[in-house]
Amino acid sequence: MKRRQWLGLGVSGGSSLLLGGCALNGLSKAVGNATQPLNERIEALMQSRNPVPEFRRDQVDPDALLVNSFNGVPRLDPESYRLQVDGLVSQPLNLSLADLAALPQHDFVIRHVCVEGWAAIVAWSGVRLADVLSLAGISSLGGYLAIDSADQYFSTWDIAAALHPQTLLATGMNGAPLPVVNGAPVRLATPIKLGYKLSKWVTRLQVIATLETRSGTWEDKGYEWFAGL
Numbered sequence: 001m002k003r004r005q006w007l008g009l010g011v012s013g014g015s016s017l018l019l020g021g022c023a024l025n026g027l028s029k030a031v032g033n034a035t036q037p038l039n040e041r042i043e044a045l046m047q048s049r050n051p052v053p054e055f056r057r058d059q060v061d062p063d064a065l066l067v068n069s070f071n072g073v074p075r076l077d078p079e080s081y082r083l084q085v086d087g088l089v090s091q092p093l094n095l096s097l098a099d100l101a102a103l104p105q106h107d108f109v110i111r112h113v114c115v116e117g118w119a120a121i122v123a124w125s126g127v128r129l130a131d132v133l134s135l136a137g138i139s140s141l142g143g144y145l146a147i148d149s150a151d152q153y154f155s156t157w158d159i160a161a162a163l164h165p166q167t168l169l170a171t172g173m174n175g176a177p178l179p180v181v182n183g184a185p186v187r188l189a190t191p192i193k194l195g196y197k198l199s200k201w202v203t204r205l206q207v208i209a210t211l212e213t214r215s216g217t218w219e220d221k222g223y224e225w226f227a228g229l
């Protein structure tokens with residue numbers, strides 16, 4: 001079935017209601033927690049099979065993308081920047097921007113959606129997160145990806161979403177190098193997750209087996225963890 005048909009049947013809508021973090025009362029929260037692993041598996045399966053339709057380049061609205069930074073704007077030196085990839089991998093990596101530029105480059109035009117009530121069509125370019133993770137070799141024990149940022153922002157993703165072909169480590173935006181306020185030199189971009197999952201100024205990707213007490217900067221404050229679109 002196509003993604004739209006799933007949506008039409010209310011499969012995604014129903015599970016999103018259960019997972020919706022902010023407006024939950026005690027009872028629905030308990031229900032949400034009890035069914036969350038199943039819903040996550042269903043949503044991950046749906047997403048992994050359905051590439052999201054992309055927009056045209058002329059639909060990009062550069063002014064619609066608002067800057068969201070919870071803790072200021074870190075300035076990372078492009079020369080000394082390294083992306084650390086470690087945890088449950090067979091080959092830990094320490095990638096420079098030149099290393100990333102040497103990998104196959106991809107771009108797409110997608111809608112960025114922030115829970116604070118705005119959205120923007122953005123063109124992103126960069127390397128597939130899946131390509132970097134396959135260079136590192138994810139252990140069969142790896143279930144989640146923990147993402148550290150230079151501003152101390154933190155998030156965790158399901159591996160299926162990290163491996164989605166439209167999930168990028170973006171180094172470019174709207175046809176230009178990624179601006180510092182938007183996460184330079186490297187940020188996450190994908191059409192399958194809400195804005196708060198799209199970490200800017202990424203410095204470390206760590207493959208982990210289970211979600212520990214910290215699942216993310218906003219997730220730990222009650223924002224829904226899966227945050228699928």
Ligand SMILES: Nc1nc2c(c(=O)[nH]1)N[C@H]1C(S)=C(S)[C@@H](COP(=O)(O)O)O[C@H]1N2
Binds near residue numbers: 067068070114183200
């Ligand atoms: N490191 C870091 N990444 C972050 C954030 C942040 O504060 N710090 N804010 C998130 C939120 S809520 C959104 S909507 C997007 C906004 O991206 P933009 O500032 O490029 O528009 O970045 C996300 N990634």
Ligand SMILES: [Mo]
Binds near residue numbers: 068114116196
């Ligand atoms: Mo956001």
